Amino acid sequence: MDEATRRAVTDAREQFPDAEALPEAVDRGRVVFGFDGYLDRVREVVADRIDPDTYERLPTIAAFGERVDDSVAADSSLTFEWLENGRRTGGHTCHLARAFGAWAFDPTLVGMYGDPVHDAFEAEFGEYDLNSMGAPGVTDAVEFDDGKLMLSEIGDTMRLDWAALDERFGHDRLVQRLDGADLLGMGYWSEAPNLPDILDGLRDVWDDVESPPGHVLVDPGDVRKLDADRLRAGRDAIGRLDAVTDVVVSSNRAETGVLADAFAGEAERTFEAAAEAVHEALDPTWFVGHGVDRSVVVSPAGTDSVSVPAVEDPELTTSSGDHFNAGLGLGLVTDLSPAAAVVVGNAVAGHFVRTADQPSLGEVRSFVDTYDEKF
Numbered sequence: 001m002d003e004a005t006r007r008a009v010t011d012a013r014e015q016f017p018d019a020e021a022l023p024e025a026v027d028r029g030r031v032v033f034g035f036d037g038y039l040d041r042v043r044e045v046v047a048d049r050i051d052p053d054t055y056e057r058l059p060t061i062a063a064f065g066e067r068v069d070d071s072v073a074a075d076s077s078l079t080f081e082w083l084e085n086g087r088r089t090g091g092h093t094c095h096l097a098r099a100f101g102a103w104a105f106d107p108t109l110v111g112m113y114g115d116p117v118h119d120a121f122e123a124e125f126g127e128y129d130l131n132s133m134g135a136p137g138v139t140d141a142v143e144f145d146d147g148k149l150m151l152s153e154i155g156d157t158m159r160l161d162w163a164a165l166d167e168r169f170g171h172d173r174l175v176q177r178l179d180g181a182d183l184l185g186m187g188y189w190s191e192a193p194n195l196p197d198i199l200d201g202l203r204d205v206w207d208d209v210e211s212p213p214g215h216v217l218v219d220p221g222d223v224r225k226l227d228a229d230r231l232r233a234g235r236d237a238i239g240r241l242d243a244v245t246d247v248v249v250s251s252n253r254a255e256t257g258v259l260a261d262a263f264a265g266e267a268e269r270t271f272e273a274a275a276e277a278v279h280e281a282l283d284p285t286w287f288v289g290h291g292v293d294r295s296v297v298v299s300p301a302g303t304d305s306v307s308v309p310a311v312e313d314p315e316l317t318t319s320s321g322d323h324f325n326a327g328l329g330l331g332l333v334t335d336l337s338p339a340a341a342v343v344v345g346n347a348v349a350g351h352f353v354r355t356a357d358q359p360s361l362g363e364v365r366s367f368v369d370t371y372d373e374k375f
Helices: 003-015 061-073 090-100 121-124 154-158 161-168 171-180 194-207 228-233 235-242 252-264 271-282 320-333 338-355 361-369
Strands: 030-034 039-051 054-057 082-090 106-111 128-130 137-142 147-153 183-187 217-221 246-252 285-292 294-299 301-307
Touching: 003 301, 003 361, 030 090, 030 171, 030 271, 039 161, 054 246, 061 147, 082 090, 082 121, 082 228, 090 106, 090 121, 090 320, 106 171, 121 128, 137 154, 154 285, 161 171, 161 194, 171 183, 171 194, 183 320, 194 217, 194 235, 217 320, 217 338, 228 235, 228 252, 235 246, 235 271, 246 252, 246 271, 252 271, 252 285, 271 285, 271 294, 271 301, 285 320, 285 338, 294 338, 320 338
Parallel strands: 030 106, 030 183, 039 137, 106 128, 183 217, 217 246, 246 285
Antiparallel strands: 039 054, 039 082, 137 147, 285 294, 294 301
8 A cells, every 4th residue: 555545545534424424415316327238147167066066166267268278279179167146237327326326326227128128127226217228238247256257248239329329218308317417427338339429419418408417427348349440430529528527437457558559559558657648538537547456547636546455355356347436436426536536436346346245335434444454
């Protein structure tokens, strides 16, 4: 835990409401999330089957890769046994709405939940403002100790553009939902290649909204799926939207490197340098990169780097990035400084990977209070 992290944690403790003031100190209003929707099947891979009831789990992506490499070297087919450990709704809209709903905000979800709405989405989000525009994706999320392997069918998000959003949801309905909202969150560019077109459409709608969201949080997702030409073609849309509101872009460490290479040319860069290159190219208010050991935010105040207290035996890593974004969004709507908002993002993600459960506001504050003790 370095000095920059100590300063960021101190800022978070001073700026984020203390446990006694929660929840009254957080002005919880409406938040809007679009435009995906997934059914996630959480899985693990069997390394060795001992008997019908006993097995050893394959622990790491590296071990998984070694088996694949060995099979390729042997010019042989390869079979993995995998097990399902649960099902849940997923994607940007679901993970962030779940978090903000637990914090007593009023979420609006605009995405792909089925026609009619799939029972899983209805059961979890039916009490919220749930709006479906098409078929959800399906993801097999394979959990390893050092990360996850996501195997996805995208659903109707892949074909979504501004014209389709305007047709399926409607201009007036969108203006109504955005009016008075505290936050608009969008994900993912990797699953909706026409997201820059949607951002430009939102830029045109913004003038029609009497009280638009003060913050727009954009998660590009796994942009390794998009070629460099498509990334470069869409880079200016974020800056155009940022001209009328504060846009915050949040990517994990690997995605940050891909974006930096696409926009600034391939090179060996530190995490901080890659984040700065992306910020310069996209021109948002903030660019945030989050990783297992460190998160970085580039803002008009400069570059802040915050260490992450690691956990050796995580309960669940799938959607840890979405939970970081939920904490970052919480920092935005509570007007935290960039470094303090990143600490809260790390806290929400840190609680989640340790418990596989959504933290309450009190638990977020507790994690911030004990942040330095977790190193």
